[in-house]
Amino acid sequence: MKLVIAEKNIAAQKIAQLLSQVGAPKTDKVYNTQVYRFTVDGEEWVSMGLAGHILAPDFPDEILFDQKAGWHSVDAEGEVLLADVPDGLPRPPYDTKRRPFLANGINIKGWKVESLPYLTWAPIVKNPAEKEIIRVLKNLAKKADSVVIATDFDREGELIGSDALSQVRQVAPEVPVARARYSALIKGEVTEAFAHLVELDQDLADAGESRQYIDLIWGAVLTRYLTLAKFGGFGNVRSAGRVQTPTLALVVERERERMAFVPEDYWQIRGKAEKDGQEFKIAHATTRFTDKATAELVFSHVDGSNRGWVSAVAKRSRKQAPPVPFNTTSLQAAAAAEGIAPARTMRIAESLYMSGLISYPRVDNTVYPRSLDLAGIVSGLAKNSPALAPVCKKVLAGPMKPTRGKTETTDHPPIHPTGQGNPESLDGGQKKLYNLIARRFLATLMGPATIENTKLSIDVEGEPFVASGDVLVQPGFREAYPYGLKRDEQLPALAEGDEVAVSDIALEAKQTEPPARYSQGRLVQEMEKRGLGTKSTRASIIERLYQVRYLKNDPIEPSQLGMAIVDALSQYAPRVTTPEMTAELDRDMTSVAEGKESRDHVVDHSRALLAGMLDELIEHKDDLGEAISDAVTADARVGACPKCGKDLVMKTSAKTRGSFIGCMGWPDCDVTYPVPSGVKVSPLEGEAAVCPECGAPRIKCQPFRNRAWEQCVNPRCPTNFEPDIKVGECPVCAEAGRTGELIAHKSERSGKRFIRCTNYELCEVSYPLPARGKLEATGEVCQDCGAPIVVVETARGPWRICVNMDCPGKEKKPARGRGGARKAGTGKKAGAKKTSAAKKAGSTKKASTKKTS
DNA sequence: GCAAGGTC
Numbered sequence: 001m002k003l004v005i006a007e008k009n010i011a012a013q014k015i016a017q018l019l020s021q022v023g024a025p026k027t028d029k030v031y032n033t034q035v036y037r038f039t040v041d042g043e044e045w046v047s048m049g050l051a052g053h054i055l056a057p058d059f060p061d062e063i064l065f066d067q068k069a070g071w072h073s074v075d076a077e078g079e080v081l082l083a084d085v086p087d088g089l090p091r092p093p094y095d096t097k098r099r100p101f102l103a104n105g106i107n108i109k110g111w112k113v114e115s116l117p118y119l120t121w122a123p124i125v126k127n128p129a130e131k132e133i134i135r136v137l138k139n140l141a142k143k144a145d146s147v148v149i150a151t152d153f154d155r156e157g158e159l160i161g162s163d164a165l166s167q168v169r170q171v172a173p174e175v176p177v178a179r180a181r182y183s184a185l186i187k188g189e190v191t192e193a194f195a196h197l198v199e200l201d202q203d204l205a206d207a208g209e210s211r212q213y214i215d216l217i218w219g220a221v222l223t224r225y226l227t228l229a230k231f232g233g234f235g236n237v238r239s240a241g242r243v244q245t246p247t248l249a250l251v252v253e254r255e256r257e258r259m260a261f262v263p264e265d266y267w268q269i270r271g272k273a274e275k276d277g278q279e280f281k282i283a284h285a286t287t288r289f290t291d292k293a294t295a296e297l298v299f300s301h302v303d304g305s306n307r308g309w310v311s312a313v314a315k316r317s318r319k320q321a322p323p324v325p326f327n328t329t330s331l332q333a334a335a336a337a338e339g340i341a342p343a344r345t346m347r348i349a350e351s352l353y354m355s356g357l358i359s360y361p362r363v364d365n366t367v368y369p370r371s372l373d374l375a376g377i378v379s380g381l382a383k384n385s386p387a388l389a390p391v392c393k394k395v396l397a398g399p400m401k402p403t404r405g406k407t408e409t410t411d412h413p414p415i416h417p418t419g420q421g422n423p424e425s426l427d428g429g430q431k432k433l434y435n436l437i438a439r440r441f442l443a444t445l446m447g448p449a450t451i452e453n454t455k456l457s458i459d460v461e462g463e464p465f466v467a468s469g470d471v472l473v474q475p476g477f478r479e480a481y482p483y484g485l486k487r488d489e490q491l492p493a494l495a496e497g498d499e500v501a502v503s504d505i506a507l508e509a510k511q512t513e514p515p516a517r518y519s520q521g522r523l524v525q526e527m528e529k530r531g532l533g534t535k536s537t538r539a540s541i542i543e544r545l546y547q548v549r550y551l552k553n554d555p556i557e558p559s560q561l562g563m564a565i566v567d568a569l570s571q572y573a574p575r576v577t578t579p580e581m582t583a584e585l586d587r588d589m590t591s592v593a594e595g596k597e598s599r600d601h602v603v604d605h606s607r608a609l610l611a612g613m614l615d616e617l618i619e620h621k622d623d624l625g626e627a628i629s630d631a632v633t634a635d636a637r638v639g640a641c642p643k644c645g646k647d648l649v650m651k652t653s654a655k656t657r658g659s660f661i662g663c664m665g666w667p668d669c670d671v672t673y674p675v676p677s678g679v680k681v682s683p684l685e686g687e688a689a690v691c692p693e694c695g696a697p698r699i700k701c702q703p704f705r706n707r708a709w710e711q712c713v714n715p716r717c718p719t720n721f722e723p724d725i726k727v728g729e730c731p732v733c734a735e736a737g738r739t740g741e742l743i744a745h746k747s748e749r750s751g752k753r754f755i756r757c758t759n760y761e762l763c764e765v766s767y768p769l770p771a772r773g774k775l776e777a778t779g780e781v782c783q784d785c786g787a788p789i790v791v792v793e794t795a796r797g798p799w800r801i802c803v804n805m806d807c808p809g810k811e812k813k814p815a816r817g818r819g820g821a822r823k824a825g826t827g828k829k830a831g832a833k834k835t836s837a838a839k840k841a842g843s844t845k846k847a848s849t850k851k852t853s
Numbered sequence: 854g855c856a857a858g859g860t861c
Binding site: 007008009049050051052053054056057058059130151152156157159160208211212214215216217218219220221222223224227234235236237239240241242243244350354362533534536537540541544 | 854855856857858859860861
């Protein structure tokens, strides 16, 4: 039996299909992993896919630490740690106390500069990372007469193959092994590769391993250093790395440019014009007056004028070319513009790919290969996506000449829908992304859009004004692909000499804007441009920067912490803050791949550079720790304490682990406030930052995907106070022969609103209320369940609701808002039952929202 | 509790 090892399942399957000589390959399972059995020249072959790297580099456990003390641990005796350090280098000085220690085996504290030349570096081992895959691999290797490594034809592919070989060798030391190098999963390429097998290129694999080692060494040493310089408790890792730190630095640099930006004043004169009831905007032909006096003089000519004459009409049509096929980066950018972050795009794309709806999502290629059955895909789409059927028919009737992008590789086709499977059952995010991909695909097969621009010149009191309008006259590809399309700006039909009514001419003072912050889509593109990360890693690296709270919001802003980290590393370890480290690594890896340098030499050189920087880092550990802790406080700040003026910050209770807002002056000052639940809290600036009623800070509350509001942080403040309101009689108490009143309360602690019966010690009736909006009792009772009806004032007007979430009446009529119809609970009895009813109502609401949205 | 690179 011949064993073929591919990098991933899809490649194993494709290879089997392309090489099988007797019918289609048979899908089989070894343990729980798919493998493909087929026959070539009478020999039995089996192909299996790995899952990328199956081994992960790390420091050996016994060198690292005893598990209890983690990174802080150099064992009291230190014997285990240091006895295993090779090369007989002198021991670093340490005492019997526990010292923070870095992954390379050195202490932060207690180190002298002159000891650095004697650094002992911890060795690196490679641990199994994909245990199931390795088990299958070994199982098959034992039975194999020969092995072919058929991983991707690139540096990481060679390393993945080399790691696989090391596992094969453990169970089959003598089995013959060869390497197949194909650069496209097409018949000619693959058969050719298997006809001319070569040897595994160990130099190329070593180059990849140098990359692994250097990333681990720098990442672990700097991450541990930053984390321990001012330890913020578990869950507060301050990470650094060859790709993430320069990426963070890009964002910080942009923010600094914005802060340094000096806005310039300019003035605009704009107004409205109207003809036959159709209104449009006009602006002075001088789009920006940089001189105020000139602007005022011009304005004085036209101020209050109500007529103008069309002095010229110019029409020009321009064509907008259809877009090029999607690769990973352009998909991420387009999806980001539709509100899907790159990391989420990749998770969704992976699921669509696994369901057979789209092609392989990790590609650089932007040119469809000739072998791709474009018409077949369009027909499939027409069949499976009714909404796209009309445009699919047009595409099929047209010439179908696909566009092509600049990057052409042959490994995988650009990202496209397969036309197979049923996209109708997809949920929100999946549907959105699938539509984007399907529509993009159709657009790449269609003609250009034609946009007609009309420019009007209008004379107002001798001053030249202009108006401009764009109209899509021929949709072309826009019929399939509306993304990023501007709305038509239609101008009325006018001819030279026509009179128009002019109104509202105003002189507007403006300021130039600083350079814009990066969107997530733009940042991915910028990383690609600067050679940072790969198509498979950029999205997750950005996500990581959010996770460690170096970044916030979208468009992206660095936190104070993020800026402090970049500042510190720029000063003491500048190499890790620029894309140049990656560029140098690429050059080093080329040398290793060419056999001019050894892996160990390149890694040792990198270690020496890091050691040189550790000198300074260790010396400035306390300054840096302080800078980090100041930054963390600044990020947590919500405003000034009304009592002592110190900072009020978000804190976590040591006892309950819950968060609260507390004064930095504690224990001298005891001011605390609860954190409004379910929202992201941020400070306000300027006048809005202080409550005029009580002096506490005012804050911005941002719920997830809902409109934000501002409020005073103090729940006892009159601006937050709501008197209890009687909303009706308790139906349960009435049935039990008692008198109970239902009262709407607002909790001072949590700010939550709810209705409770005055007999709450006996009666468990309780209903949740919407968090916001003025509440009014109506005195009416629900026809369906007997609970009171209240009116809640919302941004979109008054909302009449039965307070009982389990009311059977809610099944009949759809509720307002995005959630659609709320599913009623069992609701057997009028007036509902227990507190649990309210909880249940909450959960059924969530479930039904998911179903119907 | 570290990185970045594959892929699930």
